[in-house]
Amino acid sequence: EAQVTQNPRYLITVTGKKLTVTCSQNMNHEYMSWYRQDPGLGLRQIYYSMNVEVTDKGDVPEGYKVSRKEKRNFPLILESPSPNQTSLYFCASRSPRVDTGELFFGEGSRLTVL
Amino acid sequence: QKEVEQNSGPLSVPEGAIASLNCTYSDRGSQSFFWYRQYSGKSPELIMSIYSNGDKEDGRFTAQLNKASQYVSLLIRDSQPSDSATYLCAVQSNTGNQFYFGTGTSLTVIP
Numbered sequence: 001e002a003q004v005t006q007n008p009r010y011l012i013t014v015t016g017k018k019l020t021v022t023c024s025q026n027m028n029h030e031y032m033s034w035y036r037q038d039p040g041l042g043l044r045q046i047y048y049s050m051n052v053e054v055t056d057k058g059d060v061p062e063g064y065k066v067s068r069k070e071k072r073n074f075p076l077i078l079e080s081p082s083p084n085q086t087s088l089y090f091c092a093s094r095s096p097r098v099d100t101g102e103l104f105f106g107e108g109s110r111l112t113v114l
Numbered sequence: 115q116k117e118v119e120q121n122s123g124p125l126s127v128p129e130g131a132i133a134s135l136n137c138t139y140s141d142r143g144s145q146s147f148f149w150y151r152q153y154s155g156k157s158p159e160l161i162m163s164i165y166s167n168g169d170k171e172d173g174r175f176t177a178q179l180n181k182a183s184q185y186v187s188l189l190i191r192d193s194q195p196s197d198s199a200t201y202l203c204a205v206q207s208n209t210g211n212q213f214y215f216g217t218g219t220s221l222t223v224i225p
Contacts, residue, residue, distance in 0.1 A: 033213070040122075042217035043158070043202065050211065058212060090157055101146045101206045103213065105157035 002027045006091050006106035013081055014114050021076045021109050023091030029104070031094035032074040036060065036087040037108075043090065049074055081113040117141060118205050120216035128224050133190040135219050137203030140184065146206035147179055149188045152218065153199045161201075162188060193223045 004025045013019055025032065033048035035058075045058030049068040063085055065077040074093075078085060088110050092103040120137045127133045135149075146165055150158035164170045164177040164186065176189040186205075190197055200218040207214070 031211075035215075040217060042118075043204075043215035045212055045214075048211060056211065059214075101148065101210070101213075102160045102163065103148075103150075103158075103204075105159070108157050 004106035012112045023074045025093040029093035035090045117214035118216040124220040126222045133193045135188040137186045139205045143208035144205045147186045148204040150202040151199045195223045
């Protein structure tokens with residue numbers, strides 16, 4: 001089954017404790033991205049990756065890091081989480097088909113930073 | 115100015131009616147436009163994409179695009195209670211690398 005898998009789905013942590021949210025896709029997509037979703041602000045892009053070892057900032061990259069060492073994986077790293085990073089996070093990959101830019105989303109990771 | 119704007123709603127329509135959702139965008143160079151549906155607590159799923167001016171129909175859904183007015187809409191005919199969800203308008207940047215989402219319109223279909 002084609003899917004994007006994120007872990008953990010739910011996490012409560014404390015300020016300053018480094019954490020990593022993993023994302024893996026099994027569709028051989030080159031493009032992957034991370035979003036955060038907050039009430040009233042919608043989905044905002046954090047980082048994206050066009051291919052292995054190619055990453056770039058989205059609209060809200062501050063406080064986040066990413067890496068893309070393998071095509072299937074695109075982890076999101078919070079080196080020193082703060083309460084304003086409490087949010088719902090989605091990883092997505094994109095079909096390479098030229099007739100669609102469809103994003104395939106993971107199930108989401110709800111992060112609470114105390 | 116936000117890249118993509120939608121009326122947040124909520125929008126309520128009776129079962130069987132037509133629901134009309136609207137979206138405007140700021141980047142005139144954008145070429146690709148999408149409507150995603152998001153049920154509460156779930157991830158967004160694509161329901162329509164549109165790339166050229168005019169209408170595109172898929173079952174009960176019709177997407178409309180007017181690039182001159184920088185306007186995208188989604189019509190849902192014969193609305194069903196299962197259509198109750200938040201609908202997200204998304205615009206792909208002209209480089210293709212970024213996607214900008216509206217804040218979503220919450221739709222409730224009343225049986």
